[in-house]
């Protein structure tokens with residue numbers, strides 16, 4: 001089976017968690033796109049759900065395959081978000097943002113009672129950081145912000161280039177919310193919580209791609225089938241407290 005087959009298997013497994021009447025967060029990326037397509041087929045068969053897309057790309061896809069959409073303005077609390085990830089560690093901490101949608105992805109995940117991550121087995125890692133960490137920054141002062149990120153990372157013993165993500169024409173890419181992405185090539189992030197806090201404290205950093213305490217379940221598809229990883233009871237309880 002190919003990686004795409006595994007992505008599809010993970011997306012199919014997530015469909016089993018969708019109940020009629022649910023308000024869903026719809027992730028971004030190739031794996032999440034497969035989920036949206038499968039969801040569209042179920043909607044065509046009569047499934048009644050509504051979704052909030054985490055990017056313009058997902059909005060366009062959902063419209064094309066017939067998934068009814070809403071907004072966080074009209075539907076500020078969601079039942080379940082299904083999204084992909086660039087890396088998943090054993091504690092269900094994630095790196096996301098390879099598709100530059102991390103800001104909306106995190107807002108939507110945070111507005112959801114549950115988040116299910118769908119991924120092929122290559123995304124499963126013992127320690128986060130081999131995938132460059134996306135950091136969304138305001139374009140104003142981006143070089144100063146890049147240097148501040150570099151210093152904050154160095155204080156945590158992290159080195160490695162921090163690069164402005166560029167399109168093929170060499171211009172900085174622009175996210176759906178009009179921001180720039182920095183990619184931190186840290187190699188290994190031993191203390192993601194500390195890095196997350198340090199990044200969040202930098203003016204100009206809008207959001208970072210460390211998703212900690214958001215995922216409740218990961219459905220990881222590989223040669224041995226789909227493996228289900230669950231968040232620790234403490235993490236699940238912290239997630240639930242968001243709506244208490």
Ligand SMILES: O=C(CO)[C@H](O)[C@H](O)COP(=O)(O)O
Nearest residue numbers: 029030031084097098099101
């Ligand atoms: O975070 C993301 C987009 O911002 C994606 O979920 C992540 O990049 C995984 O994408 P794919 O399923 O294509 O491997």
